[in-house]
Amino acid sequence: MKIVVLVKQVPDTYGERILDPATGLVDRSGSDAVIDEIDERALEVALSYKDAHKDAEVVVLSMGSAAVTVGLRKGLAMGADSAVHVLDSALRGADVGWTSTVLAAALTATGFDLVIAGNESTDGGGGVVPAMVAERLGVPPITYLESVQISDDEVAGERGTGQGKLRVHAALPAVISITERLPEARFPKFKGIMSAKKKPFTVLSLEDLGIDPAVTFAGVGRSVVLQTTKRPARASGKKIVDEGNAGVELADFLVAGHLI
Amino acid sequence: MSNILALIEVSHHGDLADSTPSLLAAAAKLGTPVAVVVTVPGAGSALVEKLGQLGAAQVYLAQSEQVGTFLVTPQVDALALAMSTFNPGAILTVNSVEGRDVAARLAARIDAGLVIDAVDLRSEGPSIVATHSVFGGAYTVESTVQGGRAIVTVRQGAIEGQADAAVPVVTTVSLESDTGRSAVIDEVIDNVVVSARPPLRGASTVVSGGRGLGSQEKFALVERLADALGAAVGASRAAVDAGFVSQASQVGQTGVTVSPQLYVALGISGAIQHRAGMQTAKTIVAINKDADAPIFDIADFGIVGDVFTVVPQLIEAIESRSKK
Numbered sequence A: 001m002k003i004v005v006l007v008k009q010v011p012d013t014y015g016e017r018i019l020d021p022a023t024g025l026v027d028r029s030g031s032d033a034v035i036d037e038i039d040e041r042a043l044e045v046a047l048s049y050k051d052a053h054k055d056a057e058v059v060v061l062s063m064g065s066a067a068v069t070v071g072l073r074k075g076l077a078m079g080a081d082s083a084v085h086v087l088d089s090a091l092r093g094a095d096v097g098w099t100s101t102v103l104a105a106a107l108t109a110t111g112f113d114l115v116i117a118g119n120e121s122t123d124g125g126g127g128v129v130p131a132m133v134a135e136r137l138g139v140p141p142i143t144y145l146e147s148v149q150i151s152d153d154e155v156a157g158e159r160g161t162g163q164g165k166l167r168v169h170a171a172l173p174a175v176i177s178i179t180e181r182l183p184e185a186r187f188p189k190f191k192g193i194m195s196a197k198k199k200p201f202t203v204l205s206l207e208d209l210g211i212d213p214a215v216t217f218a219g220v221g222r223s224v225v226l227q228t229t230k231r232p233a234r235a236s237g238k239k240i241v242d243e244g245n246a247g248v249e250l251a252d253f254l255v256a257g258h259l260i
Numbered sequence B: 001m002s003n004i005l006a007l008i009e010v011s012h013h014g015d016l017a018d019s020t021p022s023l024l025a026a027a028a029k030l031g032t033p034v035a036v037v038v039t040v041p042g043a044g045s046a047l048v049e050k051l052g053q054l055g056a057a058q059v060y061l062a063q064s065e066q067v068g069t070f071l072v073t074p075q076v077d078a079l080a081l082a083m084s085t086f087n088p089g090a091i092l093t094v095n096s097v098e099g100r101d102v103a104a105r106l107a108a109r110i111d112a113g114l115v116i117d118a119v120d121l122r123s124e125g126p127s128i129v130a131t132h133s134v135f136g137g138a139y140t141v142e143s144t145v146q147g148g149r150a151i152v153t154v155r156q157g158a159i160e161g162q163a164d165a166a167v168p169v170v171t172t173v174s175l176e177s178d179t180g181r182s183a184v185i186d187e188v189i190d191n192v193v194v195s196a197r198p199p200l201r202g203a204s205t206v207v208s209g210g211r212g213l214g215s216q217e218k219f220a221l222v223e224r225l226a227d228a229l230g231a232a233v234g235a236s237r238a239a240v241d242a243g244f245v246s247q248a249s250q251v252g253q254t255g256v257t258v259s260p261q262l263y264v265a266l267g268i269s270g271a272i273q274h275r276a277g278m279q280t281a282k283t284i285v286a287i288n289k290d291a292d293a294p295i296f297d298i299a300d301f302g303i304v305g306d307v308f309t310v311v312p313q314l315i316e317a318i319e320s321r322s323k324k
């Protein structure tokens, strides 16, 4: 079983996240870059399968700037067997169409039985890349899984919808995305950090993947940002310390504001 | 005016999703709304009249025995088929789990540009300009699609107003999808809790509880205040993780984004990821024991105090007022 986990580098959500007003792109110098928490959970799904199936192979794959190296090394330290980094300056400002095309090409190059992604990134938050990748690869997607069971030839699980849950399965090869209902990821151990340095780490350019943007993306609709405006920060209002009457004072405040 | 396809969501009981009026209103802002409805054979015609009242000038009923058995694929194929009939200026889906899946797969299939989570839409000449509310409303971004067709996922309920009612022209087609590329639905598990409270998304008042509530039993206090205010119940991720309340109630970065008239945060510290889901509320009220909790930085009315003494008093004050 070869499992490829898609990991995206994002600005740390604990810091202030900044959009560059000129380009509408995430200002990646403004905050620490980390592997998206949801992608660490996706990796955990793969690694816990590998815990029980020693012959499984786990690859971490990312498309992104040079800073991604740190995140992929962390993935190796947690227990992935190898890493693939698609790095190319032509990919700056890639939309979901470009991103999914590039990831699909990289997955064709690495080969896979199962691809595991996060349901939504915490920066773009599109929640569409995994399904787009699956469509391009011609394999079934199952997105937003809240539980996952992997067998030799099938992946199954439960997925939340607006009205309830669906139990679904798909034959392998397949692409799945998982939600934060799945467990938090393990921490890298010292031994893992040491052995990570010796694990295969491949860097691929668009040329290596046979992609020439001028040809591959000719006639393809592209999402572009026209304008970015920052909203004024919210100011704080009145703050009182409860001295036995705060509930009544709050009710008065709500009445005065016509909120009840 | 160009045709605008709108993929209507239908529950597995055959009802129109709550997002339908807003989606058709969005389509009407851009052109002539064409409602695309994908059901098992025979189930769609009951929806036509209602779709007309909501503004659909045309209804495209795609029927497939595979609906409910094969995940998402019949909907993708139906839209692809409708495209060849209507040559639409844009294709809209709801920004739900299913709507995004359909939009994603169709965009990849037809090389369209994808505009995600639009909160407003307008035409500018031949292009479509979408407004997005990004990072919990910290930024407003406008985007468009260049060089190809546009598929847009529209945030549930974000676009208000209603399209003019019409008597729709109905087209019925049958389709059968290639199942090799599809996941299979084994079972549908309905939401067991049918709540009398308003749904979280779109509610005008939300009362949320955090880890500070301490237990599932004590979380009932949040529900009591919600009922006194006619509000929806929300929660922090910590409260969801602790099992006080179901995941559907989570507000924040990775939960639901709400923008109510009144948001009441009980025992919630106000982590940046929580604020990302509620900071555009008109009025924010916070009750927290810790005077330094970051939730107070954005609260219009903050109370440093214990929720277990302040909230019962508040409920009593509200109830005695309504008795007057």
Ligand SMILES: Cc1cc2nc3c(=O)[nH]c(=O)nc-3n(C[C@H](O)[C@H](O)[C@H](O)COP(=O)(O)OP(=O)(O)OC[C@H]3O[C@@H](n4cnc5c(N)ncnc54)[C@H](O)[C@@H]3O)c2cc1C
Pocket: A006, A007, A008, A009, A025, A026, A036, A038, A039, A042, A061, A062, A063, A064, A094, A095, A096, A097, A099, A103, A116, A117, A118, A119, A120, A121, A123, A124, A125, A126, A127, A128, A129, A130, A223, B114, B115, B116, B117, B134, B135, B143
């Ligand atoms: C605020 C904002 C709004 C945007 N709006 C749009 C828009 O409307 N239309 C549009 O086309 N683009 C948009 N983008 C650009 C888009 O975010 C990028 O194209 C991004 O590379 C992929 O989209 P996502 O982060 O939304 O992915 P999602 O679909 O949310 O990602 C889900 C999962 O896919 C995998 N994945 C995603 N990207 C990568 C990667 N680079 N490497 C490895 N795995 C990955 C991860 O497992 C991730 O958890 C927007 C970006 C920002 C910051």
Ligand SMILES: Cc1cc2nc3c(=O)[nH]c(=O)nc-3n(C[C@H](O)[C@H](O)[C@H](O)COP(=O)(O)OP(=O)(O)OC[C@H]3O[C@@H](n4cnc5c(N)ncnc54)[C@H](O)[C@@H]3O)c2cc1C
Pocket: A013, A037, A038, A122, B209, B210, B211, B212, B213, B235, B236, B237, B238, B239, B250, B251, B252, B253, B254, B255, B256, B266, B267, B268, B269, B270, B271, B272, B273, B274, B277, B287, B288, B289, B290, B293, B305, B306, B307, B308
């Ligand atoms: C990628 C990522 C995504 C995330 N997404 C979300 C999200 O969508 N939504 C979300 O909420 N969080 C999210 N989080 C988690 C977030 O960082 C916080 O951990 C979480 O919001 C904390 O919840 P809380 O405020 O209930 O708990 P805590 O931070 O533990 O706060 C509890 C508060 O209760 C107060 N308190 C305790 N007892 C009482 C009492 N009797 N009366 C009054 N006050 C009392 C305490 O003073 C404290 O301030 C995310 C984190 C990450 C990394």
